[in-house]
Amino acid sequence: MIRKTIFTVMVLLTCFTSFSFGQATPATNSADILLRLKKLKTLGNVLYFAAHPDDENTRLIAYLSKENLYRTGYLSLTRGDGGQNLIGNEQAELLGAIRTQELLAARRIDGGEQFFTRANDFGFCKNPEEAFRIWNKEQVLADAVWVIRNFKPDVIICRFPADSRAGHGHHTASAMIAAEAFEAAANPKMFPGQLKYVGTWQAKRLLWNTFNFGGNNTIKPDQFKLNVGAYNYLLGKGYGEIAAESRSQHKSQGFGVAATRGASYEYFATIKGDQPKESLMDGIVTDMSQSRDGSSIGKQVQSIIDNYNAQDPAASIPALIAVKKALQQLDNRVAWKTQKLKAMDEIIMACAGVWMEAYSNQPMYSPGQTLDGKIDIINRGNASVTLKSIGWDSKDSSLNMLLPTNEYISFNKNYSIPNNAQFTNPYWLNAEHPVGMYVVNRQELIGKPWNDPALTAHYHLEIAGESFDIVRPVSYKYTDPVKGEVYEPLIFAPPVVANIADPVYIFTGKAPQKIPVKLKATAAAVKGTVTLHVPKGYSIQQATQSFNIGLKNGEQDVYFDVISTGVGSNNTGEFTLTINVDHQEFDRSLTIINYDHIPKITLFPLAQGKLVTVNLKHDGNKIGYIPGAGDKVAESLRQVGYQVDILSDADIMSGNLQQYDAIITGVRAYNTQGRMPIWQPKLMDFVKGGGTLLVQYNVNSRLKMNELGPYPFQITRDRVTDEKAPVTLQDATNLAFNYPNKITPSDFDGWIQERGLYFTGNADPKYAKLFTMSDPDENDLDGATIVTNYGKGKYVYTSLSFFRQLPAGVPGAYRLFVNLISKLPGKNIANGQ
Template structure:
């Protein structure tokens, strides 16, 4: 039985789906959920969290195959309990899994599960990385997996993550042997064990150094997770302790994080009481680290850790601003000594939080089209007792976009607020937003990251396009950057304030119906196909839609005129099957111009 299809091979349907996925993805591509909430300083809990991070310089990387393979107890304990910087590297986005929530599969499911990953990391506080691997489904062996995934390509992506994140300890969720079951699990285990050595070898993947500035990195310890199969030599990691900022135990936080994988039926009970996870030591380059996860790994920046620890003990919720002066002094010393950007950023974040400075950035439209003119509102509020000097306020825009003029310098006294309005012109050639890993067609079972900058590769989503940034000084201290993504704000009579991401969309949206058509050779020679064209821009637009069926000869064209944003018109085309058409699949294409 032949079929004429507008499914995945149909550009019209693909265009519609790209737009639909785009609107989901930009919402999930935010650096933090807080960006879609009203502005706030974070208060005492945020300051304590940042200070704790400044007391701990050691980093942990967990490596697995799929989004829900991670050990959330280990991550929550490291971040919330120790203040360590921890991350999870999932080889895939989980595109080949099942879906408890809806009908999304393949790329759509990968997008949904990427959002779940983001929510999980937001809960336990760790970072998230991925490789180019597309989850093509279950395999029975490593050999079968290697038929679909080029090993060196996945290894290179893992090396990129290790050289960028620079973990001192790597934990492999899997052993890399047949005991892991799923071939992709075996692959993840093998990658984790190999990257421990390869990331430190300057002869391997030198282009990461030459082209991306990522120097070789030598992790000091390698572990394998034994949480499901404890061994006599396993090291327990207690997770029943309390996070005083949150009021829950690390185990409870981990179970809340685990429950974010809703599409995979991963909801978990948050029991109280003693609990733990465990790891087994595979290799220790320190020679003295068998007792615990970070044992033998030296602390760096001892003086800074001492300052932060002292402030944690002395600064309570009622006296947060008293931390500003010692933090200003610490940041000035850090910069004099040529300290790294990560801790520079943490110190600046601590100062802004202690001082009680909040920033908000709003755009006057939720969906914008090429050529549109936008109004951006940037607001700074000084809730604390210190004077805040504002050096600049500006919008950070994509390369090629006309720069919005910086607002003039100003001074904010205690309790004062400042509001500036900037104009943004979206270029006529601005590309619509879409996930960075979908900008180019997949190469086999690998996503193609070539269209994007190196700093984006390996992240769940690219950084937001429009960000408001202020350069400020608190109490005559050093210059600090304070940033927030530009969002669209609406007031809902039932829900109150709602924040939504700002997305660039095409001027026109097309929907082809039916999306698939089974056409019997013995049935009617003619069928009706329709294309709904919608105006996504502000002003009137007109043009023509051309419908074609590959290999069937004549194109069909109909004109449209749309007066305002949101207007739609449904165009109907009578398509005749040519004489002698053979059985097969025929892509249907709809193009508006």
Template sequence: MKRLLCAAALTLAATKIHAQDRGAAALGRLVDGLGMTARVLVIAAHPDDEDTRLITLLAKGRHAETGYLSLTRGDGGQNLIGNELGEALGAIRTEELLAARRLDGGRQFFARAFDFGFSKSAEETFQHWPHDSVLGDVVKIVRAYRPQVVIAIWSGTPADGHGHHQASGIIAREAYDLSADTVRFPTATYGAPWAVPKFYRSTSYRGNQGATLRYDAGRYDPLLGRSYAEIAAESRSQHKSQGQGGLERKGPSIVSLRREASRVNAGTPAERERDLFDGVDTTAAGAVAACTGTASIGDSLTAAIRDARRAFDAFHPETLVAPLVRAQRLVAVCAGTNDPRARLVGRRVNDALLLAAGVAVDAEAPREVVAFGDTMPVTVTVYDRGTLPVQVRVGDSSATIAPDSAAVFRRRVAAPTTGGAWWLARPRDGDMFTVPVDVRGEEVASRPPTERVDVTVGGAQATLLAPIVYRYADAVRGDVRRPLVGAPAVSVTLDNAVEYARAGVPFARDVHVRLRSASTAPRDVTVRLELPNGLAADSAARRVTLPRYDAQADVAFHIRGTIAAGTHAIRAVAESNGERFTNGYQLVDYDHIRPQRLYRVAETRLSSVGVTLPPKASIAYVQGVGDNVAPMLAELGLPVTMLDPAAIASTDLSKFTAIVIGQRAYEASDALLAQNPWLFTWVRNGGTLVVQGGQAEMQRPGVMPFPIVVAQPTQRVTHPDAPVTVVDSTTSVLASPNRIDATDWQGWVQERARYLPRSYDSTYKAPLSMADPGEPPSRGALLVAPYGRGTYVYTTLSLFRQLPNGNPGAARLFVNLLGAKASNGGAGTTALKRRR
């Protein structure tokens, strides 16, 4: 007989499993939820938009299969834990969402929209995201997932603020209205139609105003040992790149919803509803009866589930096997249908059987990386930690395992054919990814290689997918498990994707080609550089031997010459055993997420800029948030010293002509706040302090020499091509040592400026004016003021995005800021005395 559960799986993450997802707690939850088939889809725009309290309450408290669909992967935000931005940041935030879902019990989906940065309206957002394309993605996911309830986090109105939020609120309602429309969304492309029964909007973020349903996520769950709100706080704290860590508070925690549309119970006013699922059949019996047309089978399933609940004994889980076997056989009659409710019951029975039988699996590889086209030996160990014998099959081998015993299987597995972030396999088209959405969900799309283990217990079969991991002991972290990944036999990378050079000035630089082997055999590798006109290397080729897997080599070339202004490319090519290698990967690795490998061509885009440097410049740099500006300044020929905020007082600052504070550094560093008086003293003695933008922290006493006001919502100029007008030509910062003109404002990315002050002290000169279309101009993007004998510069221009992107005009402007000298007339002196 064809078994419904042949495709079901209990997939274990390559990270440690939390206590609530193991043993009696996990088994108790599964048994308690066997009869529930509700499916909910929550829709919003970004990672961190989701209401983790709502997801946890529904997934763990109500046993509803609850998915979160984010239109973007958060690529356009800032990064509080590293300097990755753009698509690399999107990979981090994707994994942070998956880490959150592993805690709160939800599933994760994504549309193909690229987070291009802050937007002020839905109309502006849809200029970047083709409306029908994003809507089509959501319809595909809705039709595949078949939720009974869709919940929009955002209202779809200007009250949502961010244009992405508004767009997600609009798209969510349109998907509800149109997911059954086969004319606009043909079945062949978008899947079988599905009319979602009910549509709600969250009111939790709006103070519960207009709510028709309220739930207490603070309710304590004795099996989990915590409330759903506590678990949700831990889930939200996985958004570490966004600084979303919070306290896990006990006590009441209200989440609320407003029903906006319903295809069931239409005669019942929303205000009189008692539950989210009123009018919807969420029972397992109903699912089986619907797929078979026989009510008696549904009644029998109800009885089997009731018996399983009665049989549950946390200390004797084997008592559950018999009723679970009966439940499995009853659900199997729906094997030929595509009813997601029956599949959900089947998965839960499958997973409960494995837990009740005490089956555990380790699939271990001898190393982490295997070369594309190669194979890897894997040891699969299946443990019977229960009280009943089990039969297992791994590949073509099988064994019977007695209680408290194990069986070992030796396998060879092929390397994964792809690696890294799957949605980056093809280049973007504008602000849309071009790889189609994966309607199975991100847990499946990003799942590492697994070994399938078929387990037979009590006459029923269950299936487990065990991730293949490289496992080792770390002296600090203990048991570390890294998922198996594929890579080129020889990975080739250059240090940077973008670098600067000065046009027409003699160029001399070491270029490092980094090689990494994934091959089990030694390899002789020849490395060459492909250089633009005007540059030559000290050697046509270098040869190196990579003796074994994971061997690395740094091959250095010294490049000299003179290069014209413009954008050029430096490429590295490696040859070994008759093969040509031009790709490598960037490893993105943080403790709270699974490691990611972002593959790219071994190429450095060289931005050659016509720029004059300030004479005798010496720069100190305090790194900010998501900040990779300092290396770019060094590439332009400026001597740059990285300055630890805690060491400012003990450092001889007199040797520096300028000190730069990275964006949001005052927010990120208490030490910088404490050391700020030393910086002010240094400025008064003649230095130039360049501070890149912050938020409300810039209004704190003692942070800036003269006050500013950063109002909420913060002012932004989000159009990267917004017109810029020079309104104060007397400010030398736009004239020396480089004259800034209209060409320097071309080619900016994502935005012009963010967190612009609404008002500022009259001591500041504000030479620039800019605005998005239809808005009044703002002059707060660049402020320059005298302070004693020195100069204070505050800029909210998004230079931290422009320089790593190789923008020549932004580089010229930044160099000017480093040499800024304000007029130290009477106004500045009077202001200084007044504020001391």
């Protein structure tokens, strides 16, 4: 079971690599050291290229990284922000942060590295033209070129073709971008500003990793193929097993998969460059021994491998130090020099058995505070290791200490956090952004999966006369009575943050609403004022209030009374909060996302929200809600005055369901709730007895049952992705459009991301189809919402994306949703007059 709790310093990022939060010295064993040695003498980089988290072929990445021992990366154009969440209710940017960390968790298993562009996943789209209308294609291409020029792939592999067989506009767009970037990365006239940091780069070939899934077979017998089903004795696993572990990290998408074992083939079509015949790397030197620059070094490494003693890895240290010195003598223009030197230092530390970590005594500090922490080290091997100095960042303390064997040494060290230290926040979320693209203004940040750590510890060591500078992230470490030792990222925070109880406040009458704000101090003795700024159409009593919080991590609640001055019409506007402390202004809130399978994520979004006035009437008051994959519809309905009870198994099986005016199933409930087949007769009896049942969208695979309604219908893959697509009311006189609110096409104004998804099809004639709509240049679809009477009650199935619209405060979505769950006046005829 996934456990979750809900509650953002950036430094100059100089290494183009992934970072694992909470990581001390990476755990190694003798087999792992041997694999690292083999990888050290192997050359060749492969970059896998697609659009989203989960698009990557984890089996192929694991095979290339751990069997062929190539440096392997995955470039995902987006962070998956526009998808659905099967483990919680986070959406949009918060979901993108979760999926970023899930990708990093996957890469830690399959051995790949992770990269991104600034493209924002705005949801499903049907063709690349739509993708490039919303994305800034030039920026996405520039980012892909930047990643290629840094990573220097010899081979680039696309997951998808550049045509409709890709099945998603983003997929097709990723293949198109890959083909353009393949050429552009080698052209000095393309994005010349990047050349201040990197040189041009020409990959040898661009391939398409063809596939046979989803009823689409793109494999041909004459294509180049690889058997990636090998078994690795050093790992004790085959690549189908490693791939399953890696892919199963995509938990927010419900992508846990079973391991596969035995022979398995991947096929490739050549898009650019010459076609491979014997190996993906045909024509590319992949053995350092055969390289002009590394011939003698490769032979030295091979000798170390041949003489490696798994019982005594430290015996290899003198020869490894000789290799390090030889690497240092290489010309800096050798593409792989820096990477191999970095790998060499970690191999030597592993052979020596030196373990290091640094941690703070508290998880969160604000600028100007003093951090109390420890810097620890132990020499667990038999090599002679001298600790010359330690310190935070560049502030070192000289020691010149010979480390005794297997004796744990811990140094208490304080660190004064600079007053100008930036707050920890995912770098791509620091600035507000338009739909389609994140705003990142520093070239060095482009492509990075996450921030570098807020603070690092530096160890200056000497082994056999050779100097080593080792860097470790500073984490917060504590012991949990259930989980044991837990590491979390160290966070730098504003001295005070303002958390707003709800992101959206809905006004349906003239009565004032209290907006509660919880102020939390990250420092002691924080006092000042907090001001709420409201948009036109709203007034506020006492907009500025004082606060005084004595204790660090202390809290104080303040309340603002807000009145809508435009009751009777629809109106939407943003409100903001500013906090003044010692003549400094802060405007951030705090969000913490905590799941067991990824590191804790801390963000500092702007302290802001929406005020929405809705011309809304509603009939009925008491709602039962059956949770699905995770949404905020229940909270949204409470905003407009409904009592919403979350229904348990006992409530459904033995409770009094007739006490509810309506029962609603959460998104994908019939995909995720294993008890739905048992509950369904009870729900149908509820409708027969006069209740209203509204079922929100489900996907057409992995349904727990096939008969979702009282009469047959199917769930298709049809959808309308254009949130501005015209909507036609099939019968404007239908009571569903007239009670208790008069619905018109204008109620679809202001919708976000999409109209709906997984529409119904082949519905029994007893259902009324309420709408027709379509994406540009496509046929009208009539399966967005169907409704029928059943017994004395009403059944509604809707594929409209209310789960996005209601939390976003779309007025017309509230009006329509309330109509769908309301009982009809005088008679219960779902499609009557």
